Amino acid sequence: MKWMEMEREKEMKGSRFAGHGPFGFMGEDGKKRIRGAAGLCRGYLLEGVLLFPALLVCIPFLILITGSVMGRGELGEYLRPVxxxxxxxxxxxxxxxxxxxxNYGRLLLETPQFFVLFWNSMGMVTAILLGQFVIGVPAAWAFAxxxxPLCRWLLTVYIVLMLLPFQVTMLSSYLVLDGMGLMNTPGxxxxxxxxSTFPVFVCYGGFLQIPKEMLDSARMDxxxxWLIFLKFGIPLGKGGILSAMVLGFLEYWNLMEQPLAFLEDKALWPLSLYLPEIGWQQAGYAFAASVxxxxxxxFVFLAGQDYLEKGIVYAGMKG
Amino acid sequence: MGKRRAWVFFLMPSFAGVLLFVVCPFADVVKRSFQTAITGEFAGLRNYRMVFGNTAFRTAVKNTFLFTGFCIPLMVAMGLFLALALSNVRHVRFIKSLYLFPMAMPTAAVAVVWKMLFYRQGFLNKYAVRFSLPGRAVDYLGTGAAFFLLAGTYIWKNLGYTVVLWLAGIAGVNGEMMEAAKVDGAGRLERLVYVLLPNLKGSMYTIVVLSFLNSFKIYREAYLVAGAYPHESIYMLQHLFNNWFVNLDLDKMAAAAVVCGAVFLVGILFLQRAWDER
Known part of the structure; x- marks a missing residue:
């Protein structure tokens, strides 16, 4: 609840998410106050210090990108010891x-397998997100x-299920999928x-922000x-829904445990399982495929960063 | 559709799916945990005894505890430290993006880079030799160092997530309270210790729970970098379940799933009570 209030408070002030905290030399009116030169210097210094590990964090990206545009000969030279x-x-x-x-040319034009797996991944992610939208969003609406009766209790069940690791429910999933004849199918x-109850929880966080009075007055009219859900719920809870989608995309684009356990046929695999199959001999491919x-x-990250952050916060919110 | 009944229609599809895909089959697993795998005869606690007597299970439990016990406090503390520092600078958004960026890095791509960095002939060894540091010419993933590598990977990947949560918590602390403390002559450190931190307790529970959730997903990186049977120090419960599944050890799996499920349930409910009391 506290987080929600703070969210509202911030929206009223119109300030950026956690822009300038209440702690430190930039107070609430920090921007207006003229700070001394010493304070300014300290600010830059701190930024520099904070920036350094952040850049370090991004080195793997650089390696991948440079590797993907290296020719076979050059890569062979660099990686010869391996x-x-x-x-x-x-x-x-x-x-x-x-x-x-x-590398890109050969991967995209001469490796049909890559295409198949790329679209497998796309197809699975799209199907999952669409399904979550149709199933999870109304459930979140019901909770919010x-x-x-049993509302709080059910919500607890959903939280517990959200937090259970895949491995604990792996056998039970297998039993039901096998029973339904779905093993080794994308289904x-x-x-x-x-x-999954995770998107329900994130959307729920978004829906809680909608003032109840607004819905009541719509009912009065x-x-x-259903109309209230479609006309008010979805447009006003858009933030929460998009947050769930962004988090979901990043999660399901990396699907690993589930296809590894439930899909035997490699032609059904998502891209995330294909990459490790490429050996060092074809390092160029591996880099291009990674990129x-x-x-x-x-792309999803950059387009949806605000929603990503909101989603992270909503997932940690409890009504 | 009246207001009183509407929730049924909104909730039902999701709830039915949860029952069908998770709750009912889990009940079946509980039943199976007391039966033999093939004949389905009642076996009492035999499966449980088998699981607890299994060395792999013990190793996996120990490693999982060690990993979470090592990573989560470190992650929570590092996140808080960074968030406190970040709440003092102007280009928060840009720096925060950089920290969040690894979330967008596909697991498989991480594996490629990690191999280059940490294999016997990788960069880490190269520089260890150049600067004559200890522990040279080692395949880091094949030694006890694998544990710390995996911990580092976890922190690299999830630090941004934690920082965002802490920043939201810090922004939620009442500004007036901080101002009042300032007027009363509390220094920066005093304000931090006596006003800000106590008010962040609620955020901390949340962060611990979500960090825990994410710590289990590190299996993806561990598997892609080191395979189904990695160095003993990073052989986790996730590996064990996967290997039992591959070998169709369903009876052991059922008992272990029940044990782990129960431990998680107790842990989650315990944290939740703490959460509610905030």
């Missing part, structure tokens, strides 16, 4: 001598808006994910419950 099992250590250059898109991965896998995730 390839031949000879002594010495691998080396790297952040500026490829002869940048080329050859209505009072019904084995998609269906259980559709009924004679609007039915292509990265692109949708980074």
């Amino acid at each position: 390839l031949n099992g000879t002594g010495g250590y691998i080396s790297w250059s952040l500026m490829p001598d002869y940048p080329t898109f050859g 808006v209505y009072e019904f 084995a991965v998609v269906l259980p994910a559709v009924f 004679g609007a039915g419950e 292509i896998t990265l692109v949708p995730a980074v």
